Amino acid sequence: MDLAVLAIAFGAIFLVELPDKTFVATLVLSTRYRPLAVWVGVGLAFLAQTLLACTVGGLVTLLPHRLVEIAAGLIFAVGAVLLLREAPKADASEAATEEEYAAKAGTSRSGLAAVGASFLVLFAAEWGDLSQLLTLSLVGRYHDPVSVFVGAWTALLTVSGLAVVAGRVLLRYLRLSTIHYVGAAVCLLLAAITAYQVVAA
Structure with a gap:
């Protein structure tokens, strides 16, 4: 396992997922x-x-290396654009997102019913999510699905843990729009590094 790749995956996914709707949904x-x-x-x-993103990312690495690098760089760039576009309205849409997921959550449940309901709500919400696409891109970029998987999943567990334990406090002191801008900067940095390596190769 490559600790540098793990750290990059953790940092990128953490910053992209923290301002995401899934943080509010978990809260x-x-x-x-x-x-x-x-x-x-x-x-x-x-x-x-x-697991699915890393598996697909692993299959992507079978394609020509230069093509994979270009595709990964484009996904990083698109991720930055999406985060920048959503940043100005992120704070205003927080209340609407809370209402949406409160309706999906339904009535109070306990035990395995609560685990199942939480699984289904988040499982449905995350398909094609930016963090999933970035995970796939990171596997294609670094050719290390295990390190990316550990870093990405740990980041997602950390974000969801923060939402459960201190979500309301974090939202009081951290503006979602600011986190969007930081996440966009990380995506732009990854896109720039990838572009440089494609050109230099």
Whole structure:
């Protein structure tokens, strides 16, 4: 396992996922169900989606290396654009996102029912999400699915844990728009590094 790749995957996915709707969704779920049950359900949903992204990313590495590098760089650049575009309205849309996931959560549940409900809500919400695409791109970029998987899944577990334990406090002191801008900067940096290596090769 490459600790540098793990750290890059963790940092990139953490910064992209922190301002994402899934943070708010996990926060809302933890007000309806037991927080530990929510974290387990959400963690299992992230496990399945990270495994899928890393598997597809591993298959992508079978393509010509230069093509994979170009595609990864484009995904990083598109991710930066999406985060920049959403940043100005992120703070305003937070309340609407909370209402949306409160409706999806339904009535209070406990035990395995809470785990299952949390899994289903997050599993449905995350398909084609930016963090999933970035995970795929990181595998294609570094050819190390295990390190990327550990870094990405750990980042997702950390973000969901923060949402469950201190989500309301974090939202009071951290503006989602600011986190969007930081995430966009990370994506731009990854895109620039990838572009440089494609040109220099």
